[in-house]
Amino acid sequence: MNVRRREDGLEFFEVDPFLAELLRQIPESANVDDAPKAKARLFSAPADESEPELRKEWKEYIEPELQRLFRSSSETVALDLKQLCGKERSFANRTLRIPNEHADAWLNALNQARLAIAARNDFTEGELGDCYRSPIGSRRDLSLFQVNFYGFLQEVILRELCGCGDNGADQ
Amino acid sequence: MIAEGPTVTIDKPTIEQDTRTKEDVDLPWQVVVHNDPVNLMTYVTMVFQRVFGYPRTKAEKHMLEVHQQGRSILWSGVRERAELYVQQLHGYLLLATIEKTN
Numbered sequence: 001m002n003v004r005r006r007e008d009g010l011e012f013f014e015v016d017p018f019l020a021e022l023l024r025q026i027p028e029s030a031n032v033d034d035a036p037k038a039k040a041r042l043f044s045a046p047a048d049e050s051e052p053e054l055r056k057e058w059k060e061y062i063e064p065e066l067q068r069l070f071r072s073s074s075e076t077v078a079l080d081l082k083q084l085c086g087k088e089r090s091f092a093n094r095t096l097r098i099p100n101e102h103a104d105a106w107l108n109a110l111n112q113a114r115l116a117i118a119a120r121n122d123f124t125e126g127e128l129g130d131c132y133r134s135p136i137g138s139r140r141d142l143s144l145f146q147v148n149f150y151g152f153l154q155e156v157i158l159r160e161l162c163g164c165g166d167n168g169a170d171q
Numbered sequence: 172m173i174a175e176g177p178t179v180t181i182d183k184p185t186i187e188q189d190t191r192t193k194e195d196v197d198l199p200w201q202v203v204v205h206n207d208p209v210n211l212m213t214y215v216t217m218v219f220q221r222v223f224g225y226p227r228t229k230a231e232k233h234m235l236e237v238h239q240q241g242r243s244i245l246w247s248g249v250r251e252r253a254e255l256y257v258q259q260l261h262g263y264l265l266l267a268t269i270e271k272t273n
């Protein structure tokens with residue numbers, strides 16, 4: 001897979017079928033409806049238990065707004081990803097263009113997906129720092145690769161579309 | 172002359188009580204961001220710049236504080252604004268809470 005900066009956005013070209021499939025899984029990975037742990041991470045509490053009133057109001061009024069924001073980002077990304085569902089041979093390399101104005105939606109959806117996958121798998125900090133583990137082995141290894149691949153995409157978008165520096169590591 | 176009609180009983184109005192005391196509202200509150208091994212350093216720095224309008228060096232200082240010490244106080248002031256900042260930070264999927272200033 002290669003990346004090219006264009007005036008109107010970012011182009012990922014020569015995307016092989018394996019990476020294309022991982023890209024197609026972003027919206028699904030970000031969906032936390034059936035994953036309580038992941039849902040708890042995406043909708044974390046705004047205060048500790050000494051503020052029950054605030055926590056209650058937050059659930060009632062703020063969480064639905066956050067849900068809308070997250071859903072809207074995922075939908076924007078899902079629309080862009082239709083570029084990867086062409087009628088060419090399934091093993092052909094693909095091209096994906098991300099318009100400048102979709103940068104924030106991509107950052108958000110990628111982050112949702114990374115956090116949700118990490119929460120579903122209970123990845124340790126050590127595992128998350130292991131960028132060289134092969135995706136071939138187990139479903140867990142593949143999920144870890146997915147988190148790191150999405151992190152790489154975030155870095156590229158931050159650097160190319162948001163003008164942010166590149167210092168790679170996790171927080 | 173007043174026409175006689177059915178008797179209407181009006182219930183005593185319910186007065187909503189605001190559960191927050193004045194002290195609660197006025198106390199300085201702080202916005203705290205907690206460590207999260209998944210979020211990228213560059214992403215967190217960008218979020219601090221966007222949400223608080225901090226220059227890059229200040230945003231990076233807070234990001235490193237979160238990374239190294241587990242939390243950083245990003246802002247303190249009135250409760251309403253602190254809540255708004257926490258909402259924005261949650262929109263970017265950071266672990267952020269509002270706390271009373273000690």
